[in-house]
Amino acid sequence: MKLIKTEKAVLPTPWGDFLILGFEEKRNGKNHIALVYGNIEKKSSILSRVHSECLTGDALFSLRCDCGIQLEMALRRISKEGSGVLIYHRQEGRNIGLLNKIRAYALQDKGLDTVEANQKLGFSADERDFSLCAEIFSILNIQKIRLLTNNPFKVQMLRNKGINVVERIPIIAKKHSKNASYLKTKEKKMGHLLSK
Numbered sequence: 731m732k733l734i735k736t737e738k739a740v741l742p743t744p745w746g747d748f749l750i751l752g753f754e755e756k757r758n759g760k761n762h763i764a765l766v767y768g769n770i771e772k773k774s775s776i777l778s779r780v781h782s783e784c785l786t787g788d789a790l791f792s793l794r795c796d797c798g799i800q801l802e803m804a805l806r807r808i809s810k811e812g813s814g815v816l817i818y819h820r821q822e823g824r825n826i827g828l829l830n831k832i833r834a835y836a837l838q839d840k841g842l843d844t845v846e847a848n849q850k851l852g853f854s855a856d857e858r859d860f861s862l863c864a865e866i867f868s869i870l871n872i873q874k875i876r877l878l879t880n881n882p883f884k885v886q887m888l889r890n891k892g893i894n895v896v897e898r899i900p901i902i903a904k905k906h907s908k909n910a911s912y913l914k915t916k917e918k919k920m921g922h923l924l925s926k
Contacts, residue, residue, distance in 0.1 A: 732756055733865050741765065745809035748816075753866055762820050764866055765805070768813030771871075775896050777814035779804035779878040780863045780888070783822045786831070794835070795912055796903035803901055804878050815870065817863050824848065825857035843915040855920060860884055864891030880922045898923075 736752035748765040755762075770776050781788075781804060787797030801816075808814030823831030826848060834847035845855040867875065867888075876897040877885060885895045902924055905913055916922040 731865065731869075733762075733862060733869065735869055743805060745805045748805075751870075753862075753869070755862070760820055762862065762866065763818045764870065765808075765816040765818065766870070767808045767815070768811075770813050770815060773813055775874040775876050775894075776872050777808055777811045777878070777899075778867070778872070778875040779808070779814075779816045779901070780860060780884060781816055781818050782824070782858060783818065783820045785822060785828060786835075793906070793908035794838075796909055799903040800878075800901050803903070807878060807901075815867075815872065815875075817866050819858075819860070819863055821858045824853075824855075825859070826851065826853050843919070844912055845915055845919045856883070860887040861891050864888050864893050867893050880916075880924055882921055882923065 732755060733753045734756060736754055738749055738751045741748045741750040746767060748767050751764045751766065753762045753764070754760070781801055784795060784797035786792040787795045788801050791798060804816055808816060822828045823834065826834070830851055833851055834844065837847035837850055838844060842850060848855055874894040874896055876899055877888070877895050878899050878901045879885065880900055880902060885898050889895055900923065913924055917924045
C-alpha cells in the first residue's frame with residue numbers, strides 16, 4: 731500500500747452533504763481526497779469520477795479548460811444518482827505542477843497547443859499516473875465502477891490496476907470560443923472521446 735487513509739468529515743456542498751476522506755502518500759506526504767455521497771456499500775457498481783486537480787479551472791473559474799465544469803457536473807450527477815464517489819487526484823497540470831502549468835499557458839498564448847507546450851517544457855503530453863486512484867477505490871472496498879470520463883486511457887489504467895470499469899459515462903462540457911482549441915487538442919492528440 732502506497733497510501734494512508736487519514737481523517738474524514740462531512741463536507742456540505744450545493745449538491746448535498748458529502749463525506750470527505752483524506753489520503754496521504756507514504757513516500758512524499760502528498761495528499762489526495764475522496765468525496766463519498768450516500769450509501770456506497772450496497773451498490774453493485776459505483777458511479778465514480780477521478781478528477782485531476784486543476785486550480786485554475788476548479789477554483790479560479792478558468793474558461794481555458796473544461797475541468798471546473800466537469801467537476802461540477804460530476805458532483806451534481808453523483809448527487810442525483812443518490813450515491814457515488816469522486817476522487818480528487820492531486821496531479822496539477824497533468825502532473826507537471828502549477829508553475830509549469832502557467833509556463834505552458836504562456837506558450838499557449840504564443841500559439842502552441844497544450845500538448846506542444848508541455849513537450850516544449852520537457853514533459854510528455856500527459857504525466858499523470860492513476861494507479862493511486864485504484865488504491866483509493868480498493869481502500870473504499872470498491873471494485874466495480876461506472877466511470878464519468880471522456881478519457882479511455884484513464885479507464886484502461888484503472889482496469890490494469892484491478893478496478894472493474896463496467897461502463898464509461900461521457901462528461902462533456904459545452905464548447906465555446908475560450909476552450910475550443912483545448913478541447914480539439916484533447917480529442918485529436920490525446921484520444922479523448924468528446925462526441926456524444
